[in-house]
Amino acid sequence: MTVPELFQIYDRAMTELERKDPVLYAAVQQCSRERFAADEGITMDEWRRRALKRADRVNAIRRTLPLAQRLADLRYVRALTRRR
Helix, strand or coil: CCHHHHHHHHHHHHHHHHHHCHHHHHHHHHHHHHHHHHHCCCCHHHHHHHHHHHHHHHHHHHHHCCHHHHHHHHHHHHHHHHCC
């Protein structure tokens, strides 16, 4: 998947989240702003280390989700990619 495709998926998912749950959308936006502010001015190597650490945390959370939820999430992402 290309970077532009990933951005399209992200944009579609955020648009849908804003429509379905404005409160959760606002919380996600706040977390994103805080993360971007924390990453400002760091080196690319440090950014990579942080990104890998974040990915590890997200993957650990995903592993705790029931299989049905993980499959539903995967189907959702695939559906978003087909809407292009």
